[in-house]
Amino acid sequence: MKDIFSTIKIQVNEKIYVKDPETSALGRKIIQESILLMEEIGFDNFTFKKLGTKINSNESSIYRYFENKHKLLLYLSSWYWSWIEYKLFFATTNVDDSFEKLKKAITVVTEKIVDDKATAHINEAVLNKIIISEYTKTFHTKEVDEENKEGYFLIYKRVINRIVKLITEVNPEYPFAKSLASTIIEGSLHQHFLRDHLKTITNCDEHVSPTDFYINLIITVLKK
Template sequence: MDQLLENLRIRGNEKTFLKDPESTDLGRRIIEQSIILINEIGFEAFTFKKLATQINSTESSVYRYFENKHKLLLYLSSWYWAWLEYQLVFATYSLKDPHERLNKAIEIVTRTTEEDSNYSHVNEVILNKIVINEFSKSFLTKEVDRDNKEGYFQIYKRLVNRLEKIINEVNEDYEYSKSLASTLLESTLHQHFLREHFPTITTCDKPETTTHFLTQVVNYALKK
């Protein structure tokens, strides 16, 4: 916890880039504009050529930072999970009651994202939309086992483990704590996706109802 709070610099998984985009103005523009462009046209239509045009640079300059657009998506999603992890730790650190800490953790990971002025080149609201719509494309690939072995999902898994620890503090005898933690994160993305695209098959018709729903689900599962 102390180590996390000492370093307020959020960054994506270092295994995903060739050159740290946070280290230069061009790199930060690549991150800023890729978020905007992916949100506008979708990940399938997104190319480094289109991104280079957006930032008034060359396609080769983008490739100096990322090997391909899949690695860029892995970077963006891991940046988001690292940012969310910081929000979670900061909001729950001083809470002593395990149930209060659990409910606050659920609120943090399920609530509607607000823009964080500490990171001017990252629009967290738009990035959240990308994670909701595109995150599954980062692991629903033939290379997922290799990517996992290489550590590309390390930050996401670390967040799951933090949630698992909070769940265990409420009920240490609950045998599915890791599954419940990962289900909480996946269900959050799924319900927000349904609310935006398939509203007739979810009752979470408002952002806050996702929080209410998943709070009930998790607490009911942990009842002794």
């Protein structure tokens, strides 16, 4: 798997950035350190000035890659969901049983993420923490409809629709496949958050994972 991922270039909507950060050492440094800084201080406290200090570069150099920190967060989230999409593809390829395929897919989108060493400048485990805490800020904005038209959330929607397709394969008569798929993906992020911060309102803990919960849910809901 590591060798496969090392040969893949993750695609992000080119409208999100001014200059592709993957094309230069500085761009990759911006991505690497922005992930670490954003996880450390939070998106609201994150600024390009603080990032510039961290990477020993002028704030203006960051603006040559991204218009603002919202676009940077969109880039990070798009990269993350594209990476998840690749993981989904490899996890479900050559799995014949439809229910086993769905369980493998749900595991990919709900499990605890570990760093993928094939992507040296991106720590997926840390990026996952940002997605858990900050992802809704990418679309809970007044510009969401326009950004949706621009295709900023296309990769995220593709991931959900992959799950929709697998749900339909398991039970074609189930009428709420889209709602179930989006609930699994959004809900798993929320359950990870609750497990880490608001432990008394979730059953997920060191023994029960969000993956356990959502696999139990699909067994209950979809099995005839």
